[in-house]
Amino acid sequence: MIFEEKIIIIDSDTSTFNDFKKPLSDKGFEVLHAINTKTALNLLTKNKPLIALVELKIASNNEVEFLQNIQEISPQTNSIIITSELSAKLSKVILETGDASFYIKKPFNFSDLYVKISKILDKNRKMIESQKSLQDLFKSYNQLEFLMSILINELENSTNLLEKISKGINISDLNESQKFAFENINRLFHNNKKLLERFNNLRLVEEIKPAKLSSVNLNQIIDKVFLQIKEEYNQFTSNFKKNVQSNNMCVKGFIEEIKVLVNEAFYLVSLPNTNFCDCLVINLRKSDNLLDKNNNKIPTIELELISILKETKYDSNDNIIEPLSQQYGFGYFLLKGLVEGFNGEIFLEDNKIGEKIETKLTILLPSC
Secondary structure (H helix, E strand, C coil): CCCCEEEEEECCCHHHHHHHHHHHHHCCEEEEEECCHHHHHHHHHHHCCCEEEECHHHHCCCHHHHHHHHHHHCCCCEEEEEECCCCHHHHHHHHHHCCEEEEEECCCCHHHHHHHHHHHHHHHHHHHHHHHHHHHHHHHHHHHHHHHHHHHHHHHHHHHHHHHHHHHCCHHHCCHHHHHHHHHHHHHHHHHHHHHHHHHHHHHHHHCCHHHCEEEEHHHHHHHHHHHHHHHCCCCCCCEEEEECCCCCEEEECHHHHHHHHHHHHHHHHCCCCCCEEEEEEEEEEEEEEECCCCCEEEEEEEEEEEEEECCEEECCEECCCCCCCCCCHHHHHHHHHHHHCCCEEEEEEEEECCEEEEEEEEEEEEC
16 A cells, blocks of 8 residues: 555554554555654654654653654654643643644544644645745746846847947948938947846845835935936937925935936936937925825825927838837836835826827835
8 A cells, every 4th residue: 555644643552553543544644653752753753754643641741842852853744732631731832832733632533633634634735735836936937037147148249239330330421311220229229238237127126125224315316317327328308407395305215226216217208318308307306195004194205207208200100209108118117116115106107299298207205
């Protein structure tokens, strides 16, 4: 007979073993027996049974230590205490160890015992299913990580190639059609470069620990990021306006992560590597529009970015940018993760006005 699980009966009274060996065997258990603690610990070491029926009198006043020994030797073993009397001392043992899954009073029949065993079997089955799910998830994650590494490597190669092409072209030697093609190559290079940055910045979302946030001056970060973008993208809009309610605009966060957040916010609404952005307005103000866990209003800093993008056409049927939601992709996913990591909220809205698109991005972050 092939046994599915093992069960050990630890009792100096052989009648328990004799009474339940056959019905337990019929249920698919290999039944072991120990009449003292030494034999029990040896059998536990060798067999690692799923269940131990334990008469604690066998432990000679060392009940807590014995139950702890069972768990140390065979952590997967679930103990069922069998006793003729649930004394105050025994109750204390169960509470102190937490190792006994159940107890059952003598005398008991097999039906009573198997109710307890069935609960352990069900718990064990769910644990195995959970472990399998985790293993499948881990396997999928490893496969995805491998594919991502290939994708990033290919993206890096194509980005480096585009950079060489871009630097090797003298734009003054090109006609209008060639200049337009060159602009698209240059745009593709910057988009690829931005995508690589986003892949690398995804880890920042996982590393945010809200309990350890510090004070960051959002107004200063905005100025630094804006200058950095202007230096990198010479086509970035010159029609720029910033309205700041006060100098003290500090939010709860980390400097590097807030820099990435602001950079992604700029990129989301203005497409800085193009000449499509007519104007960009930044409003920085205080409010109490965020709520804490108890739905109480808390001091809030609101960053609002409003951009006007113009549609540019290559021919009568080809729009260079789509009318709405042109950037609700990877960048928005990263930005949303950062904002929520800092216990904030984000709102994004596009509206087409004639041949132009107004994009409004509002980010709410807890104030210091």
